[in-house]
Amino acid sequence: MALTARVVVDPMRHEDVPAVHEIERLSFRTPWPAYAFEQELRSNRLARYLVARAGERIVGFAGVWLMVDEAHITTFGIHPEWRRQGIGRQLLLNLAELSVGIGARRMTLEVRPSNLAAQALYRGLGFEVAGRRHRYYTDDGEDALIMTTPDLDDPKMRTLVEAERRRLSR
Secondary structure, three states, rough: OOOOOOOOEOOHHHHHHHHHHHHHHHOOOOOOHHHHHHHHHOOOOEEEEEEEEEEOOEEEEEEEEEEEEEEEEEEEEHHHOOOOHHHHHHHHHHHHHHHHHHHOOOEEEOOOOHHHHEEEEEEOOOOOOEEOOOOOOOOEEEEEEEEOOOOOHHHHHHHHHHHHHHHHOO
C-alpha cells in the first residue's frame, strides 16, 4: 500500500489494542494475546507503548520496558501492507527519544537471525549485535541475536538520531 496519509506516532491507548493485536497476529508466528497488551498498559509501570497512525488507521506499534538504565524493546510490528515505507524507522526513532526521556542509557532487543530486514532497520539506528540467545524462539527453536545501541548520550548516537529525524521529516 502506498503511503498516502501522514503517519503520526502517539502513546498506545486501551482502545488501540484490537488493531495492535491484529498487526501482531499478522506479523508473528506466536503473537502476544490481546490481554497481554491490555495488562501492559494497565499495570506495568516499567512499560511504554507507541502506535503509528496513518490517518485513523493504526499501521504499527512498538513497546519498551525500562530495565534499570536500559530500554528493552519488547515488541515491534508494522502491518504487512505498510512495510518498507519508513514507518518502522519513525517508530524506532520515537522509541529512542522516549528511551532518553525515561532515563535509559541504551536500547536493546532480540531479533531472529533470519529477519534480515529488521536487522537492517536496527543497524540503521546504531544497533549492533552484542550476543546470541540460543534456541530463544519457542515456536521453532531459532536463536535470537541480541542487538544494542551505543550510549544514547554519545555524541555519535545523538548525531545519528538527529540525521535520521531530519531525513524522515523530508
